[in-house]
Amino acid sequence: MSENDNAQTEPVQAGTEPSPEHNAEAPERTSFIDLPSRWDRLEPLAEVIATLLLALATLATAWSGYQSARWGGVQASNTSQSIALRTESTRASTLAGQRTQINIGLFTNWINAFAHDDQILADFYENRFPPELAMAFDAWIATDPVNNPDAPKSPFSMEEYDVDLLQEAQRLEAEAVEKSKISAAANQTADNYILNTVILASVLFLTGVQSRMKSVPARSLIILLSLLILSYGLYNIARLPIN
Numbered sequence: 069m070s071e072n073d074n075a076q077t078e079p080v081q082a083g084t085e086p087s088p089e090h091n092a093e094a095p096e097r098t099s100f101i102d103l104p105s106r107w108d109r110l111e112p113l114a115e116v117i118a119t120l121l122l123a124l125a126t127l128a129t130a131w132s133g134y135q136s137a138r139w140g141g142v143q144a145s146n147t148s149q150s151i152a153l154r155t156e157s158t159r160a161s162t163l164a165g166q167r168t169q170i171n172i173g174l175f176t177n178w179i180n181a182f183a184h185d186d187q188i189l190a191d192f193y194e195n196r197f198p199p200e201l202a203m204a205f206d207a208w209i210a211t212d213p214v215n216n217p218d219a220p221k222s223p224f225s226m227e228e229y230d231v232d233l234l235q236e237a238q239r240l241e242a243e244a245v246e247k248s249k250i251s252a253a254a255n256q257t258a259d260n261y262i263l264n265t266v267i268l269a270s271v272l273f274l275t276g277v278q279s280r281m282k283s284v285p286a287r288s289l290i291i292l293l294s295l296l297i298l299s300y301g302l303y304n305i306a307r308l309p310i311n
Contacts, residue, residue, distance in 0.1 A: 118275055118287075121294050125271035128301055132268060136261035138311040143254040150247035157240035164233035168224075171201040175223060204229035260308055268301040 174193050181189035197205055204223035211219035223229055271294045278290040 122275045129268040132261045132265040136258045139254045139258035143251045146247045146251035150244045153244035157237045160233050161237035164231045264304045271298045
């Protein structure tokens with residue numbers, strides 16, 4: 069038997085170190101410390117979520133600011149219209165009052181002429197009654213006020229007496245009130261959008277802060293909080309009116 073055959077069959081004695089060939093074939097062991105933790109594996113996903121949060125929060129913040137400015141314009145426009153309508157209403161009401169004073173003067177002069185049996189003078193004043201007074205006067209005369217104690221005291225108490233300028237004043241005032249309500253509602257909507265802008269801005273702040281943190285659990289917690297705040301901001305945008 070040759071020396072090579074003896075070397076192959078010779079057992080390895082206990083206590084001796086294995087040959088380099090044995091070390092090369094043995095699998096390498098990885099330390100537990102070198103294994104990536106669960107939080108480290110979530111870090112790439114957290115980065116993606118943070119980027120999406122930043123993009124959505126930026127767009128939502130810009131939209132809320134835009135809508136706030138738009139509703140502020142609606143408020144200003146309706147406020148101006150309300151002021152103008154109230155001015156016109158006051159003007160029409162003043163003219164209606166002046167016209168009523170003229171009608172009272174004409175009717176008083178007619179009463180004096182009638183009391184003195186001056187029919188020519190009474191007819192003179194009666195022919196100069198404005199349409200609203202003439203209509204009410206005819207209806208009043210039909211009640212026989214001279215002999216009927218239940219008759220109205222004057223034509224101005226009749227339903228037929230209707231000054232168109234007074235109606236115009238009331239109509240303009242009603243429109244002014246409606247414009248004022250629209251202005252107040254637009255102002256509230258603009259305020260709501262401004263508040264929502266502040267809420268969404270906090271998402272931008274938190275998303276920026278988390279990127280400077282070394283602790284992945286803390287970053288994940290801040291991202292979760294940012295996601296909740298962004299969801300609330302988007303909910304506000306969905307329920308608020310759009311202009």
